[in-house]
Amino acid sequence: MPMLSKVSLALSAAAFALSLGSAQAQDKIRIGTEGAYPPFNALTADGQLVGFDIDIARALCEEMKAECEFVTQDWDGIIPALQASRFDAIIASMSITDERKQQVDFTDPYYTNSLVFVAPKDSDLMPDNAGDKAIGVQEGTIAAIFAEENYPNADVKAYPSQLEAWADLQNGRVDSVLADFGVQYDWLETDGKECCEFKGDVVSSDDKIAIAIRKGDTALAEKFNTALAAIRANGKYAEVNAKYFPFDIFGE
Template identity: 40%
Template sequence: MILKVFSLVALLAGFGSAALAAEGKLSIGTEGAYPPWSMADAAGNVTGFDADVGNLLCTKLNMECHFVVQAFDGLIPALKAKRFDVIISGMSITEERKKEINFSVGYAELANMFVVPKTSELAGLKEIDPLLRGLAGKTVGVQTGTTHARFIEKRLPTVNLKTYDTLDNMQIDLATGRIDAAFADASALQDFLAKPDGKDFQFVDVKIQSSFDASLGEGIGVGIAKENTALKAKIDKALCELVADGSVGKASVKWFKIDISRPCN
């Protein structure tokens, strides 16, 4: 289902906080520039896995979805400012983020990977320790405000870290040789490799799961304001049911070709 975007400007100017609390409506913050998780086109339509999860939730809760596109690093401040009700944007659950907002149960998880030129000495590595050692002194691109940025800062202090506001800008620099490697979840980088600009690049065959380091989070969850405990309880119940009945898995196969759903504990 294609969902129309409500711009942040329109939301602030025309709807206000009363609309956010309107009965039967759920306002969802998402990045809109992180395929295949969340994509917003020029006409204001949001598609992707995040949109499908949002739509599944709204159907389960008998609510109407409205998506608000917001830069990823501004999603948590905007949620705390009550500009929307929840965040659904491929956001990993981390201890640092949990200090500011609550999260639903984790409903998905995907491996994190590096992409490098096929000619790179890193391209043939298959174990994590040699990969981390080999990245020393390299310039690595990540998206601002992500768990990938925190992982590099924590585990690879000798790396020249370069941050980007969008995945597209990072991929442009990778394609033009301004960075030696890019680090993101495998699904997002797969989209780059499928493009003409990605023909001379490949994954390093090392999948880094969140269990490897706490900085990579505890799976993907819905971000919810700390005071909104009633909504969290409803979303947790709905997500567990949607994972259990295969709905989230089916949506993930549609976008990622694999089931990345994460069962409730």
């Protein structure tokens, strides 16, 4: 105990000093993202972040004339990491919810989302009978909450990331995957093309996706909102949108 407390004290002092150093060079905005949510944010084999969120973030940074740095963080720890100042903003397709609003502030939404089921092509699964079987979701997402609230009898399996949920859909461990329309669409266009298809209409819509920032960091929120309006106006947003989706993702 004596040694360890000294050590941890010394370490936190070191970390403290380090972050003081970085605080002085504070023009840099550190952006937290997940890197496991294609096509919004994903990692390539050589460790590069790609995706809609990333391109939007880059466009925003360019507009704000700020230097940006990306930090990847697992979904279940992404809000605590923001609160702990590991980064300054979360651009990771995060929906605005009341629970999250108690912990963080949100900017204006940068796209609109809806939930939809995906299942193997030969399955007769539909949104109204999905609750009889195993539903795969990502833990801590609105899909997970929606599935639990609306399908109380379903065997809801929650995965640390979206990719694992799809992998187990293909493996047949779950009978359907409930997730955001955008990610499901992209997956059906690529890896899931052979096996699966949309089942039924979207089950919930009008989730607003926004950038999360630390509570009270209104200056940064203002900067993001101004930049977002600017890239909406100058066509940069439409360009990024077209790169990933043939439809308008922003919503009204």
